[in-house]
Amino acid sequence: MARRKDHTRAEIREMAIQAATNVLEDEGGENLTARRIAKAIGYAPGTLYNVFADLDELLLYVNVRALEELRVALAEARQRAADETDATTVGTVMALARTQLDFMRRRPAIWWQLFHVRWPTDRPLPNWYISKVSETMAELENALLPQFRVDKVFRRRLARTLWAGFFGICEVAALRELMIVPPDDIEDMAQFMVEACIGRATQAKFRKSGT
Amino acid sequence: MARRKDHTRAEIREMAIQAATNVLEDEGGENLTARRIAKAIGYAPGTLYNVFADLDELLLYVNVRALEELRVALAEARQRAADETDATTVGTVMALARTQLDFMRRRPAIWWQLFHVRWPTDRPLPNWYISKVSETMAELENALLPQFRVDKVFRRRLARTLWAGFFGICEVAALRELMIVPPDDIEDMAQFMVEACIGRATQAKFRKSGT
DNA sequence: GCAATATTATGAACATCGTTCAATATATAA
DNA sequence: TTATATATTGAACGATGTTCATAATATTGC
Numbered sequence: 385m386a387r388r389k390d391h392t393r394a395e396i397r398e399m400a401i402q403a404a405t406n407v408l409e410d411e412g413g414e415n416l417t418a419r420r421i422a423k424a425i426g427y428a429p430g431t432l433y434n435v436f437a438d439l440d441e442l443l444l445y446v447n448v449r450a451l452e453e454l455r456v457a458l459a460e461a462r463q464r465a466a467d468e469t470d471a472t473t474v475g476t477v478m479a480l481a482r483t484q485l486d487f488m489r490r491r492p493a494i495w496w497q498l499f500h501v502r503w504p505t506d507r508p509l510p511n512w513y514i515s516k517v518s519e520t521m522a523e524l525e526n527a528l529l530p531q532f533r534v535d536k537v538f539r540r541r542l543a544r545t546l547w548a549g550f551f552g553i554c555e556v557a558a559l560r561e562l563m564i565v566p567p568d569d570i571e572d573m574a575q576f577m578v579e580a581c582i583g584r585a586t587q588a589k590f591r592k593s594g595t
Numbered sequence: 596m597a598r599r600k601d602h603t604r605a606e607i608r609e610m611a612i613q614a615a616t617n618v619l620e621d622e623g624g625e626n627l628t629a630r631r632i633a634k635a636i637g638y639a640p641g642t643l644y645n646v647f648a649d650l651d652e653l654l655l656y657v658n659v660r661a662l663e664e665l666r667v668a669l670a671e672a673r674q675r676a677a678d679e680t681d682a683t684t685v686g687t688v689m690a691l692a693r694t695q696l697d698f699m700r701r702r703p704a705i706w707w708q709l710f711h712v713r714w715p716t717d718r719p720l721p722n723w724y725i726s727k728v729s730e731t732m733a734e735l736e737n738a739l740l741p742q743f744r745v746d747k748v749f750r751r752r753l754a755r756t757l758w759a760g761f762f763g764i765c766e767v768a769a770l771r772e773l774m775i776v777p778p779d780d781i782e783d784m785a786q787f788m789v790e791a792c793i794g795r796a797t798q799a800k801f802r803k804s805g806t
Numbered sequence: 807g808c809a810a811t812a813t814t815a816t817g818a819a820c821a822t823c824g825t826t827c828a829a830t831a832t833a834t835a836a
Numbered sequence: 837t838t839a840t841a842t843a844t845t846g847a848a849c850g851a852t853g854t855t856c857a858t859a860a861t862a863t864t865g866c
Contacts, residue, residue: 393843412716414715417822417823417824418823418824418825419822419823419824427844427845428844428845428846429824429825429845429846430825430826430827430844430845430846431843431844431845433824433825433826434843434844438824438825439824439825499766500711504625505623508772509772509773514772514773517773517774518774521774541780541783541784541787544767544774544776544784545764545784545787545788547763547767548760548763548764548766548767548784548788549759549760549763549788550763551762551763551766551767552758552759552760552761552762552763552764552766553756553759553763555710555759555762555763555766556755556758556759556762561719561720561725562720562725562728565755569752572752573752573755573756573759576752576756576792576795577756577759577760577788577792579795580788580791580792580794580795580796581787581788581791581792583791583794583795584787584790584791584794584795585791604814628851628852628853629852629853629854630851630852630853638815638816639815639816639817640816640817640853640854641815641816641817641854641855641856642814642815642816644853644854644855645814645815649853649854650853650854
């Protein structure tokens with residue numbers, strides 16, 4: 385039995401989240417069990433339930449960490465792209481798309497878990513989770529800000545549409561068994577979609593201001 | 596014990612697939628267990644394993660049925676749209692998008708299962724499954740045929756890109772807890788994406804033939 | 807028609823899962 | 837030092853997917 389107060393509750397939570405992430409990446413989702421995580425942090429399975437409501441909640445914390453990592457990566461990519469002398473909206477958004485594709489490829493197990501969370505439909509998602517998703521998506525909105533400054537509703541909808549497009553393309557890339565698509569094609573698909581959507585959004589904006 | 600040859604193997608398979616579909620839709624994915632399906636068809640759990648390799652395979656058959664239903668619905672929608680006197684590519688593709696959104700909304704549990712199949716990464720997906728996915732996606736390619744007749748590779752890539760876009764939008768609609776998007780907005784997002792992608796594809800075609 | 811054989815369905819049994827909770831060990835307070 | 841409070845445990849529970857010796861039934865050979 386681990387000595388009481390060897391670690392605080394917060395420390396145990398932290399260790400468990402880290403351990404779960406490592407198990408997920410190193411041994412795959414099918415080995416991500418309560419007993420396996422408990423063993424990895426040197427505690428009994430029951431201890432996890434003193435610190436998390438259940439395993440689903442723990443996995444949601446794993447996700448929220450991954451989302452934050454992704455958000456930071458997106459923010460950096462956006463900054464870099466915006467600092468270019470010939471910065472364009474398309475270029476900045478494409479930098480985000482590439483960052484997301486890169487994340488998906490570097491950490492496939494985490495990415496899978498991120499969008500395949502098992503969460504009971506009748507159980508409301510915690511606010512801290514919903515917020516993190518919003519924050520991550522907000523990076524895309526920020527990338528659109530320079531060009532689509534006036535209409536916030538329009539910008540938000542464009543961001544959501546692009547986000548859906550990214551997500552779909554990432555999923556197509558992940559399911560490459562089903563439709564063999566070379567990585568370069570994935571990149572081109574993203575480029576096409578970004579240019580198409582932003583191009584049309586630009587027209588729509590002009591048309592609106594023209595009438 | 597059910598009398599031997601009360602049903603042929605094929606009949607038992609059929610019954611099991613139907614029962615699994617019903618359980619999934621009526622009682623949710625968390626009740627979709629081997630014992631529950633066996634009970635529903637009046638056989639013992641072990642019988643399922645005489646007829647399917649395992650539960651994952653049975654679920655794949657459930658999916659392939661759903662995919663075929665979707666394919667038929669898409670084919671019909673495409674035909675109807677193409678028969679209009681003022682038929683356009685955008686109009687036809689939008690008919691497909693609406694069909695898919697409708698399918699997702701009418702049968703949420705099936706839709707979920709369709710894109711969240713648990714299948715071991717090291718186990719190759721059966722050919723009959725990959726084929727059905729291709730057939731379903733081919734409906735989108737067919738909708739593009741009238742306008743993009745010449746370049747097959749281009750058409751195929753456009754179809755895949757649009758498919759990814761649809762898929763992402765459907766997923767956004769399904770995760771409406773995370774980003775509250777009214778159904779009308781979903782429809783508009785699809786419309787925007789279709790118009791944007793096909794518009795740009797038209798430009799690209801012209802530009803290519805112009806040089 | 808009957809015995810011998812082949813096939814099919816069974817359901818108890820196994821390992822494992824998430825989860826609970828009385829029991830135990832340790833820290834804190836009196 | 838004793839009494840109380842808290843943290844940790846791990847056996848136990850009810851599930852799960854899956855297996856396989858056993859039993860029930862059909863088919864075959866005579």
